[in-house]
Amino acid sequence: MNSFDLSVLFFLQLAFILAVCRMVGMVFKRLGQSQVVSEMIAGVLMGPSLMGWLLPDFSAYLFPSASKPILFAVCQVGLVLYMFLIGVEFDIDLIRSRLRSAASISLAGILAPFALGALLAFYLASDGSFFSSKTTQLQAMLFMGAAMSITAFPMLARIIFEQGLSRTSLGTLALAAGSMDDAAAWCVLAVVLASFQNNMNIAVYAIGGGILFAVIALVVIKRLLKPLGRMVETAGEMSPGILSLVLMLAMLGAWFTDFIQIYAVFGAFVMGIAMPRGKFAQELHRIIYPLTIAFLLPVFFVYSGLNTKIGLVNTPHLWLIAALVLLAAIVGKGVACYLAARWHGESHKEAMAIGTLMNARGLMELIILNIGLQRGIIEPALFAILVMMAIVTTLMATPIFERVYGSKAARAHQIKPVQ
Amino acid sequence: MNSFDLSVLFFLQLAFILAVCRMVGMVFKRLGQSQVVSEMIAGVLMGPSLMGWLLPDFSAYLFPSASKPILFAVCQVGLVLYMFLIGVEFDIDLIRSRLRSAASISLAGILAPFALGALLAFYLASDGSFFSSKTTQLQAMLFMGAAMSITAFPMLARIIFEQGLSRTSLGTLALAAGSMDDAAAWCVLAVVLASFQNNMNIAVYAIGGGILFAVIALVVIKRLLKPLGRMVETAGEMSPGILSLVLMLAMLGAWFTDFIQIYAVFGAFVMGIAMPRGKFAQELHRIIYPLTIAFLLPVFFVYSGLNTKIGLVNTPHLWLIAALVLLAAIVGKGVACYLAARWHGESHKEAMAIGTLMNARGLMELIILNIGLQRGIIEPALFAILVMMAIVTTLMATPIFERVYGSKAARAHQIKPVQ
Numbered sequence: 001m002n003s004f005d006l007s008v009l010f011f012l013q014l015a016f017i018l019a020v021c022r023m024v025g026m027v028f029k030r031l032g033q034s035q036v037v038s039e040m041i042a043g044v045l046m047g048p049s050l051m052g053w054l055l056p057d058f059s060a061y062l063f064p065s066a067s068k069p070i071l072f073a074v075c076q077v078g079l080v081l082y083m084f085l086i087g088v089e090f091d092i093d094l095i096r097s098r099l100r101s102a103a104s105i106s107l108a109g110i111l112a113p114f115a116l117g118a119l120l121a122f123y124l125a126s127d128g129s130f131f132s133s134k135t136t137q138l139q140a141m142l143f144m145g146a147a148m149s150i151t152a153f154p155m156l157a158r159i160i161f162e163q164g165l166s167r168t169s170l171g172t173l174a175l176a177a178g179s180m181d182d183a184a185a186w187c188v189l190a191v192v193l194a195s196f197q198n199n200m201n202i203a204v205y206a207i208g209g210g211i212l213f214a215v216i217a218l219v220v221i222k223r224l225l226k227p228l229g230r231m232v233e234t235a236g237e238m239s240p241g242i243l244s245l246v247l248m249l250a251m252l253g254a255w256f257t258d259f260i261q262i263y264a265v266f267g268a269f270v271m272g273i274a275m276p277r278g279k280f281a282q283e284l285h286r287i288i289y290p291l292t293i294a295f296l297l298p299v300f301f302v303y304s305g306l307n308t309k310i311g312l313v314n315t316p317h318l319w320l321i322a323a324l325v326l327l328a329a330i331v332g333k334g335v336a337c338y339l340a341a342r343w344h345g346e347s348h349k350e351a352m353a354i355g356t357l358m359n360a361r362g363l364m365e366l367i368i369l370n371i372g373l374q375r376g377i378i379e380p381a382l383f384a385i386l387v388m389m390a391i392v393t394t395l396m397a398t399p400i401f402e403r404v405y406g407s408k409a410a411r412a413h414q415i416k417p418v419q
Numbered sequence: 420m421n422s423f424d425l426s427v428l429f430f431l432q433l434a435f436i437l438a439v440c441r442m443v444g445m446v447f448k449r450l451g452q453s454q455v456v457s458e459m460i461a462g463v464l465m466g467p468s469l470m471g472w473l474l475p476d477f478s479a480y481l482f483p484s485a486s487k488p489i490l491f492a493v494c495q496v497g498l499v500l501y502m503f504l505i506g507v508e509f510d511i512d513l514i515r516s517r518l519r520s521a522a523s524i525s526l527a528g529i530l531a532p533f534a535l536g537a538l539l540a541f542y543l544a545s546d547g548s549f550f551s552s553k554t555t556q557l558q559a560m561l562f563m564g565a566a567m568s569i570t571a572f573p574m575l576a577r578i579i580f581e582q583g584l585s586r587t588s589l590g591t592l593a594l595a596a597g598s599m600d601d602a603a604a605w606c607v608l609a610v611v612l613a614s615f616q617n618n619m620n621i622a623v624y625a626i627g628g629g630i631l632f633a634v635i636a637l638v639v640i641k642r643l644l645k646p647l648g649r650m651v652e653t654a655g656e657m658s659p660g661i662l663s664l665v666l667m668l669a670m671l672g673a674w675f676t677d678f679i680q681i682y683a684v685f686g687a688f689v690m691g692i693a694m695p696r697g698k699f700a701q702e703l704h705r706i707i708y709p710l711t712i713a714f715l716l717p718v719f720f721v722y723s724g725l726n727t728k729i730g731l732v733n734t735p736h737l738w739l740i741a742a743l744v745l746l747a748a749i750v751g752k753g754v755a756c757y758l759a760a761r762w763h764g765e766s767h768k769e770a771m772a773i774g775t776l777m778n779a780r781g782l783m784e785l786i787i788l789n790i791g792l793q794r795g796i797i798e799p800a801l802f803a804i805l806v807m808m809a810i811v812t813t814l815m816a817t818p819i820f821e822r823v824y825g826s827k828a829a830r831a832h833q834i835k836p837v838q
Binding site for chain 1: 421422423425426427429430431433434437438440441444445454487488489491492493495496499659660662663664666667670671673674677678683706707709710712713714717793
């Protein structure tokens with residue numbers, strides 16, 4: 001297939017992806033589920049787990065291997081813009097305001113799932129169907145630990161926002177804990193990815209380069225952008241020139257962190273943190289968010305779904321492992337965060353809400369899993385098991401949250417606003 | 420190179436493209452030129468005409484042929500979203516309000532350049548360096564005619580808007596004539612592309628399919644979308660669900676018109692016309708426009724620039740042809756529109772302004788030329804000549820317009836508002 005044929009097909013792929021995501025989304029919305037769950041599931045349905053199995057010819061026609069580079073490049077740009085926005089909205093002050101409780105909840109939310117994940121990996125590492133032969137036991141434990149400790153921070157933030165909890169004590173605490181948690185898990189992943197270079201020089205290069213990049217972005221670029229932040233504040237809107245500079249920086253950060261063998265999403269996230277706040281950040285959100293969410297991210301869900309072969313989990317033994325992984329994920333994350341919140345004096349209700357929100361893995365988990373699969377750390381069977389874990393923990397979040405916390409209206413009086 | 424390497428490179432390509440466009444844009448802004456001219460030139464500079472010639476190794480590293488399908492697919496999506504928005508803003512009422520003058524200006528602006536272009540092609544068709552051997556003389560004449568009669572409608576609209584002329588008699592007339600002109604030129608191109616199928620069945624299929632598509636979009640889909648238009652009007656904003664449906668329709672239109680061998684931009688344009696007006700259209704513009712302009716269209720300019728080899732125009736004979744093409748373009752379009760406007764009683768000043776605006780070819784010309792090159796209708800040498808014609812006519816527009824029409828402030832009294 002030449003460039004032209006591939007571009008024609010790409011339009012059809014986009015139309016199909018948007019249509020399926022929309023239809024699955026309508027069903028799940030009726031069930032009170034979030035958009036992200038429906039897209040995770042839509043992605044799996046369009047992959048070999050359903051469509052490739054029921055309609056193999058159509059599936060091979062619609063997603064031929066020649067079009068993989070295009071889908072991959074486009075979904076990576078989508079992820080990078082998305083993580084960039086997560087960085088733009090990352091709020092250090094929020095963490096400071098609830099530092100102690102947030103720190104211990106997020107610590108519990110990392111240590112417990114990390115330990116359980118690492119323990120599972122310790123037993124699974126020798127079995128060739130989970131980790132690739134070049135993955136050492138230590139790397140397997142680190143990767144599994146990091147994968148288990150991920151929180152769907154953007155989803156947590158959206159639920160908090162949608163439920164009108166942004167300025168409440170609970171909302172602040174959950175946002176602070178969630179963001180610390182994710183930042184830590186991504187750092188662990190960076191170390192795993194760096195250590196995965198057999199050549200020790202490359203690992204040093206990756207870690208050193210990563211630190212250098214973070215310093216340049218968060219000190220130099222942040223300072224250089226300050227005057228632009230004031231310009232946007234005064235003008236009340238972002239000029240096309242500034243937008244194009246910002247996009248250039250985001251792409252440069254993504255490229256550099258990919259180039260030093262960490263991963264594009266880190267670079268984008270860190271670059272997002274370096275952006276001026278206030279009107280500047282609002283404008284970036286206003287301009288980048290809608291098209292990224294509606295147009296680019298669905299491509300990622302499909303790309304991930306094309307890699308997900310639920311059919312590989314085909315023995316009682318594998319389903320047992322899947323159940324264990326799910327149990328470890330829920331106990332390690334949800335229950336541990338609940339206990340930490342209780343220990344800090346939160347009510348049963350609030351602690352349950354925090355545990356549930358922290359437990360959802362969402363899109364973030366899919367990102368980390370796809371990195372692991374693409375880098376050859378994990379095998380497709382474990383990938384499928386972990387995707388199911390991500391879907392189930394995300395699926396649980398909204399109904400449990402609604403159940404323990406009641407509807408929005410009923411809550412109006414119960415919650416003490418922060419400060 | 421595997422998918423991952425290509426995606427890493429894609430980030431670097433995007434960062435580089437954005438940086439170069441920004442720098443060239445800053446220089447041209449100082450010179451009082453429009454953004455589109457600077458990006459047309461930036462694209463050519465990044466291609467073999469400058470960067471590939473001065474820095475061949477870097478150029479081969481940054482734009483290897485393996486990454487062409489990705490650049491092509493992404494820039495096609497950019498063009499489709501752009502043409503979709505042009506369709507969304509296409510205003511039938513505007514044409515109706517100035518039908519007679521607009522019709523004769525646009526008729527002059529098509530017939531004259533078409534005749535001159537066809538005449539040139541008649542002489543050039545036998546020379547193998549301009550048209551490919553499989554292009555018949557008639558096809559060469561039709562393509563060259565259509566290519567000469569293009570108007571940079573979006574640029575014309577932007578200049579009218581930026582100069583505060585939107586609601587004036589001149590503005591309305593220029594917008595109406597420009598949009599009629601472009602619609603007609605695209606129809607001719609559709610016929611040329613259809614006729615380019617050696618198999619007559621495919622031509623019938625293309626034209627029949629195109630008409631069927633236009634009817635379905637402009638009658639059925641337009642009607643089905645009306646309730647959604649009212650929903651958005653009431654809500655005051657577009658929900659993510661409606662946005663995703665609209666994007667799906669745009670991609671489907673693009674795919675279908677590509678599939679029947681016309682071209683994706685037609686489908687997107689027609690689908691854009693079918694969209695509800697009012698708040699619905701404004702929301703689409705607000706959401707899609709900034710990222711399309713800042714992020715996706717620069718990729719098209721580069722893709723086009725990579726195909727532009729000015730170095731092929733390397734003999735006095737070829738430069739003479741280039742000069743003739745430029746002369747035919749300016750006389751055929753600018754002068755003819757000026758005369759038509761004068762004949763309809765416009766003042767020398769207004770007629771000059773209209774002629775200048777209609778004469779600019781801009782991005783639209785690059786689109787049609789890339790179609791011609793990619794379909795194997797024209798050869799790279801003629802492509803380069805026509806790209807130069809597009810750049811020069813676009814470059815002329817702003818300074819001449821400013822000169823004959825004076826500054827915005829000085830104009831405030833002179834122009835009679837329409838109605």
